Amino acid sequence: MALEPLYSINVVCCNCEHQFSTSRVRPSFKKAVRTDADFCAYYNNENPDYYVVRVCPKCGFASTEHSTERLSDVQKKQFAEKIGKRWIERDYSGHRDWENALETYKLALLCAQTIGEKDRIIASLLHHIAWLYRYKGDEEQEQRFLKYCLDSYIRVYELEGVGANNARLLYLIGELNRRTGDFHQAVKWFSRVINDKHIVDSAMIHASREQWGVLRQQMLDKRMELPGEMNPA
Numbered sequence: 001m002a003l004e005p006l007y008s009i010n011v012v013c014c015n016c017e018h019q020f021s022t023s024r025v026r027p028s029f030k031k032a033v034r035t036d037a038d039f040c041a042y043y044n045n046e047n048p049d050y051y052v053v054r055v056c057p058k059c060g061f062a063s064t065e066h067s068t069e070r071l072s073d074v075q076k077k078q079f080a081e082k083i084g085k086r087w088i089e090r091d092y093s094g095h096r097d098w099e100n101a102l103e104t105y106k107l108a109l110l111c112a113q114t115i116g117e118k119d120r121i122i123a124s125l126l127h128h129i130a131w132l133y134r135y136k137g138d139e140e141q142e143q144r145f146l147k148y149c150l151d152s153y154i155r156v157y158e159l160e161g162v163g164a165n166n167a168r169l170l171y172l173i174g175e176l177n178r179r180t181g182d183f184h185q186a187v188k189w190f191s192r193v194i195n196d197k198h199i200v201d202s203a204m205i206h207a208s209r210e211q212w213g214v215l216r217q218q219m220l221d222k223r224m225e226l227p228g229e230m231n232p233a
Contacts, residue, residue: 005029005046006095013056014063014070015079021093022054037211038175040131047135049128050096053104060087062108067121075115082114083107098132105129119159123152127172143180150176167193167201171208178215186215187227 006023013020025048032041041049055062060083061071071079092104109125111117130145153173160166174189193199193208216230 003028006051008093011054011056013059013061014068015061015076015084016056016059018056018058020054020057023051023093023095024048025051036134037207037214038127038172038179040134042135046095047101049131050098050101052128053092053101053108055090055092055104055107057089057091057093059084060089060107062104062111064108064121064124066124067108067112068115068117071115078114078116079111083110098135102129102132105132119152119156123149123156126152146176146180150180167199167204170199171204171211174208175211178211178218183215183219183224184227187212187230190215191229 003026005025007026008021008023010019011022012018025046029043029045030048031043033044035041041047052064053062054064059079061079068075092100096104105125105128109122109129112122112125126145126149130142130149133139133142133145150173153169153176157166157169157173160169170189170193174186174193177183177186177189190208190212193201193204194212199205212230216226219226219230
């Protein structure tokens with residue numbers, strides 16, 4: 001019998017402590033056929049990104065495995081007032097289609113914003129929503145959420161600064177600036193990854209150099225003036 005791509009795990013809600021089941025994609029099925037420069041992945045079978053968000057069917061609190069593990073009394077009250085009291089029980093376990101996935105991400109985003117979740121979590125949710133719209137070819141909504149996501153990533157950078165583990169963050173800020181059309185800002189952020197001696201993440205340095213080349217060609221194609229650092233010595 002063929003192995004099913006989905007399996008279930010049990011999760012305890014960090015708001016109401018109700019135990020519920022949610023689906024995941026088996027590791028053997030997580031093989032992307034291609035990946036965009038901002039890490040949006042495409043799959044022939046079940047898309048693992050559709051199953052990132054866990055939604056409690058009882059109270060409606062939605063989160064990811066990286067979210068806050070337990071809510072404070074203040075956060076519970078904030079959630080109850082803004083979301084919980086209007087929640088109608090529904091179950092997102094089992095297979096999810098694109099619409100289900102979008103609903104779970106938008107609910108998770110609303111929950112995260114309501115309880116004051118970390119900016120990294122909010123940025124990631126916004127980025128995933130942008131990817132969902134990209135899958136559908138909805139460029140207007142994709143651009144809208146990429147810009148929201150970019151703002152959140154910049155807030156993360158402003159709070160955390162440049163650290164050994166933040167090369168990916170700087171790269172993403174550069175790439176999202178490129179994707180949203182702010183080419184000069186993209187140059188600035190890619191340059192930081194390439195030139196900062198504290199950054200030793202070779203994969204992100206290589207990716208930044210590659211996108212630097214893509215960006216340079218885009219600017220030439222649009223007959224834009226290249227910044228000094230993009231001109232050959």
